[in-house]
Amino acid sequence: MSEYLIELKNISKRFGGVRALDGVSLAIRPGEIHCLAGENGSGKSTIIKVMSGIYTPDEGEIWIDGAPVGSYDPIRAVHSGVQVIYQDFSLFGNLTVAENLAINSFLLEDRKRMDWARARQMAKDVLARLGVKIDIDAEVESLPASGKQLVAIARALLAEARLIIMDEPTTALTGKEVDALFGIVRDLKAQGIATLFVSHKMREMLEISERLTVFRNGRKVAEGPMSEFDEPAIIRAMTGLELEETPYRPDIDMTAVPALEVEGLSVSGLVNNVSLTVRPGEIVGITGPIGSGRTELARALFGMETAAARKFRIFGKDAFPRSVQEAIELGIAYVPEDRLTEGLFLSQSIERNMVVSILDWLRKGLFLDRKAMRSRTEEMFGAMQIAAPSPETPVGFLSGGNAQRVMLGRWLLTGAKILILNGPTVGVDIGSKAKIHQIIRGLAEKEGLAVLMISDDVPELTGNCNRVHVMHEGRMVATFSGDDMTDDNINDSLKALR
Template sequence: MTSSTVLAARNISKRFGGVRALDAVTLEVRAGDVHCVAGENGCGKSTLIKIISGVESPDAGEIEIGGRTRSRMTPVDALRAGIQVIYQDFSLFPNLSVAENIALTPLIAHRRKLVNPRDVRTRAAAVVAELGVQLDIDAPVEELTVADRQLTAICRTLAEEARVIFMDEPTTALTRHEVQALFRVVQTLQERGVATIFVSHKLDEVLEISQHVTVMRNGAVVASGPVGEFDRVSLGRAMTGRDVRDLRDVPHFDQGAQPVLSVEALGLDGAFEDVTFDLKPGEILGITGLLGSGRSEIAEALFGTTPAQRGRVKVGDAEVKIRGVADAVAAGIGYVPSDRLTEGLFLDQSIADNVVAGSLDLHRARFGLLDGAHLRRTIDAFFSALRIKAPSVAAPIRSLSGGNQQRVVLAKWLARGPRVLILNSPTVGVDVGSKEEILDILRKEAGKGKGVIVISDDIPELVSVCHRVLVVRQGRIRQVIDGEHLTEGSILEGLNA
């Protein structure tokens, strides 16, 4: 352990039953560095975090921090050593204020029995000012955006004098603009000498923010070194064990065909105005914009969750009035929401139940009874075609990885055979291998003649899969980028114009 190393985990191994979760994993982190631990879902990243933070005990190996070597950590050991973990759910108290979330935990950890509210606000305000972020310390956490909840969690770790902060998939629910704001906060942490372990599977973010990278696959470290030794190709290969495409790959479609969807002068007060575009059969259309631009509201209007107040919508040759979700579904429009866990799936139900949840009316036989044989054929067909990785169709949704959950949401809508499929952030929270497979599914569905709309701020994703991209700013379509002009640079320029 060198003088600049603040944390060293050596030869950490762990089994759960007969399953090997970690196999002699070694990780060294230096003060003030951003060290990315990258890997697909299930590679062992979360288990490693739990062992270092004392939640789990290793079967073998040792952890060295603060000049002391331990065969295992307890949560109290980890906190006293300055190790903090910001999980994806942030572990905040939603009914308490920002100030209370920041200051109360360290006060409780020091066994303070009486707490002065003025002292709480003073402590919280000092941390927020030191980090240089904008937070209303009196606001209830339950009213904050995802990005502000994350900032609250970071401020809490600083109030507890963290030396090492683990951020577990910190950008999963953030827009590109919010990601850049988070990176600025991470740079501030670096200046304070705080080491950040950035756990992610997003190639661009790993390469942008880190100084060192450790790549895990199947519970083992397969590559480690300075970030300059990696690029998207080598990093993707290390994470997946195969070459990951990094090229524009869009299916052919007939540009002279009649539109499958026509939108004219669509408007909703406070959200968007004069939205007009056509979507051809086989076309993949991207819609992007910064947070608050109106991009998601356009999708929600087309699906009827928040109907537009003005404008016309045609599906094929027929004009349709979309006053609610039932109207959109009846017109042949499907929608995969950005939050699959709360809006797209029944978590405690099986894969089978979720796949056919949206198409039971299409599986009825005589007298309105469900056709069991037809249901089984549909379930088995999509389970196989979308390569859902699970022991069987009886597995509960809650047990699946993010990528497989997203496949099930797709299967649910594809089972209805929609003419238009709208997807809001289709690869959020899925690893690089699953992301590639999901984008391939979209290409195949477009190849069958469906019109596909992808709402996203993942710029490489848009370039990879879309024929055209609409850039939305302040509720209006400000730019249409297509053909050879569709590049990451042109989209970024359009967003920031």
């Protein structure tokens, strides 16, 4: 019996003139919890598609259970026990949990009709094996992200998975849900099922994984037991650089007129009596479990939610934005958490994505001032340090970090004085994350921008914010500043809410 469930030996893959993988090897043992790390473009997605049979390598071999395989395609991968759970979970939202779980098995059996009794029993059995309770008659689209993920895992088990590959599995999960997922992964390990985590989240890598493999520029640059790594070592391997950030602690004039001052803001059933102050040059953080009301608060401040408040002042003047247009006119900008569906036009160029917020200012009669449009775009293109051939590059071709910088640039073109960032580095790799932090700090310190940063990444908040508020059930329940603003204190506060 082989030591390894699957081995990829000296795998290379090219796309045109680009070498996505350059002689990489990766081996996973039965029941192993393995983490694959690397920046965007490092080759992680390509190796996953090789493992799942979607891509055929140009060079190298794939071995299953100690023997080389010749033809290897998605069907062979599934029969070998390899299952991939992507970030979108690839489920049918309009079908029930039971239907989603049974459909693959029934298709393989070439069934013409649905066996409802058997489908329900299959669903009950596999969910019991996971030790979770989900309404098997609920439509999948009605489930939270954690529920959809459990359905995807259960579907993999029904396909007799021996290796489950999870791509950024905790992006949309609360802390409690992450703990539950890790418990399930450990249970899978006890059943001899291996898990390959693909993640950007350092703390989670260190907590759950037994072994780590790091890719950089299509090559494997580090591998070994997780006990041999710490956070700085992983960052060095991923980027080739020392990227330890010193905390942002500028001197803020606390007597200055606040850029944003809100008292008693409420959104029916979602936000309750919240008060908040952000001064020029200050970065104020908000965290809390998903569903705490933090996103609804951000949307209310940007005129996207119907809200009420005892006081709402912008630079000392009473002003309550009742629409997005009013918020923009008041100097407020909002970068949403889901930039792909709420913020960007992926098929359009960087230039068009940036200037869409200032079209009225660029209008010359019936036409746009093309010269001014290109001038403003190129200026922001450089300021945001966007890595792309030109402003004509479609945004859909950019990495997560560069796409996020396009969003920042768009709103800064409006002349905003108050910037609301919801999940500013979600899905962004380590190097881009540091650059985004650097840009935000520079805007606050040098331009006097007032920043409200909403994140579930506690180290991101403690490293960049002057104060951090914790929200729960629509209310501010704790505030940390000065020496009290530590990862441990904020995490303890969050754990108490679970």
